[in-house]
Amino acid sequence: MQLLLLADGIRHPNFLGVMVKSDPESWLKVTDGGLYCVPGDFYIDPHRPADRAVITHGHADHARWGNACVLATEGTLAIMQARYGDKAWTSRQALSYGESVRVGDVDVSLSPAGHVLGSAQAVLTYKGTRVVISGDYKRRRDPTCTAFEPVPCDVFVTEATFGLPVFRHPPDGEEVGKLLRSLETFPERTHLLGAYALGKAQRLICLLREAGYDRPIHLHGAMVALCKLYEDHGVDLGPLEPVGHRDKKGFAGEIVLCPPSALADRWSRGFKDPLTVMASGWMRVRQRARQRNVELPLILSDHADWHELTQTLDDVGAPRVWVTHGREEALVHHAKAKGFQAKALSLIGREEEDEADLPAGITP
Secondary structure (H helix, E strand, O other), X not given: OEEEEOXXXXXXXXXXXOOOOOOHHHHEEEEOOEEEEOOOOEEEOOOOXXXXXXXXXXXXXXXXXXXXXXXXXXHHHHHHHXXXXXXXXXXXXXXXXXXXXXXXXXXXXEEEOXXXXXXXXXXXXXXXXXXXXXXXXXXXXXXXXXOOOOOOOOEEEEEEOOOOOOOOOOOHHHHHHHHHHHHHHOOOOOEEEXXXXXXXXXXXXXXXXXXXXXXXXXXXXXXXXXXXXXXXXXXXXXXXXXXXXXOHHHOOOOEEEEOHHHHHOHHHHHOOOOEEEEEOHHHHOHHHHHHOOOOEEEOOOOOOOHHHHHHHHXXXXXXXXXEEEEOHHHHXXXXXXXXXXEXXXXXXXXXXXXXHHOOOOOXX
């Protein structure tokens, strides 16, 4: 009997002397509940509560509440605990980056995704085949989380939120510079800055600090808990002050950070001559900025743009690419043109975090 070295680095016997790998399409299934790993009997970022779930990061469209058993990084578990409390799970297990655990018949490890605090790619190895499920990711530097690491594999399951060639994010410093110049130009106006409460808000704060802005940044109530969580995990955000019940006419010339939904909410009406700012990759689409009555759109995203998506396919080097969560067709076409075996998974997903999915009484 001959011993063979397969992709997992383990020598396996095969009496024919040929390399035998498992077919990932036979053990990773798209179901109504999400992406299901058959030999491990778990879901990856399930769409509804599951008995066993591997969670890539803490955004509500990936980290649902109500799963029985959850496997994730310590950072993701902390976010889920902060947002969902006792609804987060029945039991949990933390896994550090690079650490491996056996779940059923599958070896599971987590690698950094560079999306938000604690975000990870799920790395699954079964019978000589390695599949990497990216979750959401970005490739550029982020002072608030661990950078994305390409993981060689047989199948790469990639997001495609900004999977069209038109989406090319400008340098972060340019976008932050627009905000700082606006503060200088309009010192009499309150700058209401809409950003998602988890990840985008903390990254924006750090980018502002790196650009030399050292004044207190004022927080909508929905931002306070998650900013504190980031600080508890070693991310220095500088001076922050909740808006609370202060007179809103006293914020002229200041930055007030709030969820995007608050820009059009009754909460925003009391500020003196507010200048609405929104930070999102979707601000590349002018119609979206106009629809939200955004005066100063900042193109700043926690997702990979088109160039980063296509570069990642080359960096990972997986012969098979499965595309999900976004503009799947364009990236599938590009991957096929480059010689990859590519297809769309068509999983249910959202373009950005949908905080309306949080249960009643949960911190957004």
